[in-house]
Amino acid sequence: MNILLTGSSGWLGRFLAPRLRMSGHHVVGLDVAPGADTQVIGSVADRAVIDRAFADHAIEAVIHAGGLHKPDIARYPAQAFIDVNVTGTLNLLEAARAAGHDRFVFTSTTSLMISRAIRDEAGxxxxxxxxxxxxxxxxxxxxxxxxxxxxxxxxxxLEHGLNVVVLRTGRFFPEDDDTHGDPPGENLKANEFLNRRLTVEDAARA
Structure with missing residues (x-):
C-alpha cells in the first residue's frame, strides 16, 4: 500500500517509516524539513502540496503524524498551530475522501484527558x-x-464514512518539558517512564 506519512522527518516519523516498510508498504514521507524518509518537502497547511503528493504517488492511505506539538509553543505563534494542526488535518481528510480512501490514522495526545485532579496530584x-x-x-x-x-x-x-483511528499517545518527545525546571530533563524523563511517558518505539508500534 502507498502510505503518505506526514511528519516523516520528525521524531515519531523516523521510527514509523522503517516499521511501515518492514510490513511491506511503500512510504511517501511529507515534512517541512528534509530527512532520510521524506520525499515531499512542504507543509500540510498547503493544500496544493497535499494534492500533488496524492497525485504523484498514488496515495492509498494516510498516517498523519506531523504537526506542531507541546514544545513548539515556545517557538511558534498560536496561528501557526491552527494552520498546521487544524487546517493541515482538514486538508488531508478532504484529500483522502476525494481519493476514496477507507483508512486514516491521526496521532493526538493524552494531555487532553488529564483532569484537574490529576494535574494537581490530588489523588x-x-x-x-x-x-x-x-x-x-x-x-x-x-x-x-x-x-x-x-x-x-x-x-x-460521520458525514463521509472515512474510517479514522485517533491515537492519543502519551508524551514521547525528546525535548525537555518547558514547564518543569526541577528535576532536570533526563531525571524527569526517567521518572515519567514510571507513569506518563512512553518510548518513541512504542508509539510507532501502536
Whole structure:
C-alpha cells in the first residue's frame, strides 16, 4: 500500500517509516524539513502540496503524524498551530475522501484527558487513562488544536464514512518539558517512564 506519512522527518516519523516498510508498504514521507524518509518537502497547511503528493504517488492511505506539538509553543505563534494542526488535518481528510480512501490514522495526545485532579496530584493512586477519561479541557493552544483536529476526523467519519483511528499517545518527545525546571530533563524523563511517558518505539508500534 502507498502510505503518505506526514511528519516523516520528525521524531515519531523516523521510527514509523522503517516499521511501515518492514510490513511491506511503500512510504511517501511529507515534512517541512528534509530527512532520510521524506520525499515531499512542504507543509500540510498547503493544500496544493497535499494534492500533488496524492497525485504523484498514488496515495492509498494516510498516517498523519506531523504537526506542531507541546514544545513548539515556545517557538511558534498560536496561528501557526491552527494552520498546521487544524487546517493541515482538514486538508488531508478532504484529500483522502476525494481519493476514496477507507483508512486514516491521526496521532493526538493524552494531555487532553488529564483532569484537574490529576494535574494537581490530588489523588492517592495512579489513574488509568481510557476513552472515558475527562472532562476534555485543553490546557494550551497545542491541546486546543489537537482536539479540534480530532473533531474534524470524527466529522469525516460521520458525514463521509472515512474510517479514522485517533491515537492519543502519551508524551514521547525528546525535548525537555518547558514547564518543569526541577528535576532536570533526563531525571524527569526517567521518572515519567514510571507513569506518563512512553518510548518513541512504542508509539510507532501502536
Amino acid at each position: 492517592d493512586a495512579a489513574v488509568w487513562l481510557d476513552e472515558s477519561s475527562g472532562p476534555i479541557e485543553p490546557r494550551n493552544i497545542y491541546g486546543v488544536t489537537k482536539y479540534a483536529a480530532e473533531q474534524l476526523c470524527r466529522l469525516a467519519h
